[in-house]
Amino acid sequence: MPELxxxxxxxxxxxxxxEGRTLVCARVREPRLRWPIADEIRQLGDEPVRGVRRRAKFLLLDLDSGQLLLHLGMSGSLRVVVADTPPDKHDHLDLVLDSGRALRLRDPRRFGAALWTSEPDRHPxxxxxxxxxxxPGVDGEWFYRKARGRRRAVKDFIMDAGILxxxxxxYAQESLFRAGIHPARAAGRISRKxxxxxxxxxxxVLGEAIEVGGTTLRDFAGAGGAPGYFRQQLTVYGRGGEPCRSCGRTLRAVRHGQRGTVYCPRCQR
DNA sequence: ATCGGGACCTGCTTGC
DNA sequence: TGCAAGCAGGTCCCGA
Incomplete structure (x- = not known):
């Protein structure tokens, strides 16, 4: 579900x-996420939440004793609920607040994570x-240098979190379509320009998606339950076999690695 | 060093 | 209608 x-x-x-509220306790119902929910989280009590930040696809809750990291994996979502709301089958973790509300993590596939570090922003x-x-610095020249000598597909390259x-x-598919770049082109064979x-x-693409609240697929909704509207702006994702909105040619759907990829064979080179 | 593939899970859609 | 296969937004880790 969730991308950036x-x-x-x-x-x-x-x-x-x-922010500005105090975390009273954590309630763990199912600790078996991608990694077991950190013991430090179970033991939390009475800590002001100093900030809620994001790094990559991790959400970072800054507390005085350390930092809680939440990752939503493929199917995770977070809602703010009244603390005594009965949990759904896949509601694995509640962070209970002094306001009588709780931040509730739901994750059917359990690819997500709830981790802990005592050194903020320094989790491995x-x-x-x-x-x-x-x-700053993420520009054409930077990509070009990073891609030197790499033969792998540019789609994999830009999806590699160690790169970017x-x-x-x-959004990889959407970005490559808009930039007119073939997803299977070797990363090292693309010009600076x-x-x-x-x-x-x-x-x-990412900025526009954030502005409209993300893409709603299946059950994604924002914390208040509102859907995201970027779905209406998807130009290639999920449209294999349909006509390209730019040139009319039939969009091709291929499997690259284990992931579906859709592109326009005329607009993308 | 770089890479491709498998692995981790459940649920929904599709096709027989 | 029922059942199995296929597919899904992430990403770590392994072996080649």
Missing amino acids: PEVETTRRGIAPWL LLDKLGPEPWD VGVGNI RYGLLADTIRA
Whole structure:
């Protein structure tokens, strides 16, 4: 479900309910997520929430004793609920607040995570991450240098969180279409100029998706339950076999690795 | 060093 | 209508 725009939409939705409030306790119903829910989280009590930030697709809750990291994986979502609301089958974790509300993590596939670090922003999983798409220096020249000698498909390259964070399967396809780049083209065989366009395009696509509250697929909704509206702006994702909105040619759907990929064989080279 | 593939899960859609 | 296969937004880790 969540790519960067969905995570950022979630962050904006939950932050006003958390910041300035005190976390009273955590209730763990199912600790078996991608990694077991950290013991430190179970033992939390009476800690003011100093901030709710995002790094890549992690949500970071800054507390005085350390930092709680939440990842939504493929199917995770966060809602703010009245604390005694009966949990759904897949509601694995509640962070109970002094306001009588709780931040509730739901994740049917359990690819998500709830982790802990006593050193803010220094969890091992954060250390290997590349820059955010909006970080200064992420431009055509930067991509071009990073891609030197690489033969792998540019789609895989831009989805590699060690290179750049925040580009998942939906927005990789959308960005490559808008930039006119074939998803299977070798990363090392793209010019500075085209990478410059791609860098701008990735920021534009992600930015537009954040502005409209992300993409609603299946059951994604923001923290308040409102759907995201980027779905209406998807140009290639999920449209294999349908006509290209730019040239009319039939969009091709292929499988690259294990992931579906749709592109226009005429507009993307 | 770089890469491709498998693995982790459940639920919904599709096709026989 | 029932059942199985296929597919889904992420990403770590392994072996080649």
